[in-house]
Amino acid sequence: MSTKLKKILTSFFLVLTLLISFGLGTYFGKSRVVCEICPPQEIDFSLFWEVYHKLQEKFVDKGKFDIQKMIYGAISGMVKSLGDPYTVFFPPEETKRFVEDVKGVFEGVGMEIGIKKGQLQVIAPLEGTPAQRAELRAGDKILKINDTETSDLTVDEAVNLIRGPKGTEVTLTIFREEWLKTKEIKLVRDVIEVPSLKWEMKDENIAYIQLYQFSENASADFRKAAIEILESPAQKIILDLRNNPGGYLEVAQDITGWFLEKGKTVVIEDFGQGNKQEYKAQGPGTFSDYKIVILINQGSASASEILAGALRDNRGILLIGEKSFGK
Numbered sequence: 001m002s003t004k005l006k007k008i009l010t011s012f013f014l015v016l017t018l019l020i021s022f023g024l025g026t027y028f029g030k031s032r033v034v035c036e037i038c039p040p041q042e043i044d045f046s047l048f049w050e051v052y053h054k055l056q057e058k059f060v061d062k063g064k065f066d067i068q069k070m071i072y073g074a075i076s077g078m079v080k081s082l083g084d085p086y087t088v089f090f091p092p093e094e095t096k097r098f099v100e101d102v103k104g105v106f107e108g109v110g111m112e113i114g115i116k117k118g119q120l121q122v123i124a125p126l127e128g129t130p131a132q133r134a135e136l137r138a139g140d141k142i143l144k145i146n147d148t149e150t151s152d153l154t155v156d157e158a159v160n161l162i163r164g165p166k167g168t169e170v171t172l173t174i175f176r177e178e179w180l181k182t183k184e185i186k187l188v189r190d191v192i193e194v195p196s197l198k199w200e201m202k203d204e205n206i207a208y209i210q211l212y213q214f215s216e217n218a219s220a221d222f223r224k225a226a227i228e229i230l231e232s233p234a235q236k237i238i239l240d241l242r243n244n245p246g247g248y249l250e251v252a253q254d255i256t257g258w259f260l261e262k263g264k265t266v267v268i269e270d271f272g273q274g275n276k277q278e279y280k281a282q283g284p285g286t287f288s289d290y291k292i293v294i295l296i297n298q299g300s301a302s303a304s305e306i307l308a309g310a311l312r313d314n315r316g317i318l319l320i321g322e323k324s325f326g327k
Helices: 003-031 048-057 067-080 092-103 154-160 218-230 249-255 303-315
Strands: 104-107 111-114 119-125 141-144 169-175 182-189 191-193 198-201 205-213 236-240 267-270 276-280 289-296 318-321
Touching: 003 111, 067 191, 092 154, 111 154, 141 154, 154 169, 205 218, 218 318, 236 318, 249 276, 249 303, 267 303, 289 303, 303 318
Parallel strands: 205 236, 236 289, 289 318
Antiparallel strands: 104 191, 111 119, 119 141, 141 169, 169 182, 198 205, 267 276
16 A cells, blocks of 8 residues: 555544544533533523513613622522521622621621511510610511611511611611500610620529520530539529520530430421431430429520420420510
8 A cells, every 4th residue: 555545544534533523522412411500491481581681671770780689689589489588598798697697796786586477576685785775675576677668678688777887876666565656766786796605503503504596606605614514513404595596506406415315306307208307416415414494485596496395305394484486
């Protein structure tokens, strides 16, 4: 075979190989679409995109056309349509604020709020804050924040209006069951540093523990308090969860472990369709033999109710006070 013919055949096979490779790549590329989170094929988003394009085409004030804000708004609307005030979407700024909350340092008036029976209300004023000094109570209904009515606000929107720099003012229009009419209460915002707990001896052998919230630091703070209680003459414990709005589930699980034997059920999360997650006491169970009573009120919510419920269900611990928030 001549050198010229060899070159022609080599070039032909090279081109053929490239064509076959390209063809196979195209076929498999079409059949295997790679995406980080693929859109569900069964949902028709054509109306969504039709409205989006109409807005681009027809909306008068182009300066308000913030695409990122529109995306967050669409996601928030989707979540809000479920009608559950405790299922929410946090944009980055609100996520930052949430992290500040659980760390226990932020600027505001110092109270936990929530929606109950369709009405924004105070869950609990926090210890030593402007809200507590203004004598706001759990169950107070918040009708207006400054000039904004709260009837259509989410909890997060309300929090954004109430929060603000230290030294600035916010006016809340409040209604309380025993009042004949609403009252406007003016509060001056401050830096809120929320302690997780305090404890002291009552009489000769009773340790009184007041848990303010299940914050990021609460587990370590409780461990420190527990060591001090063990070194004291305490034989009984009063656990005060009044006006405790909750916090981290894992922190509640950890603190509950001081009062229950290891392996006892703390709470079960039911996601439906048989999908459940069970949280068990991890120990050390140091106070599992101590006589205990728990104090609760309308401001005891979320993780507070988990701790109180776990001790009542597992040990028959007496709960004293009012019906809790129910979150």
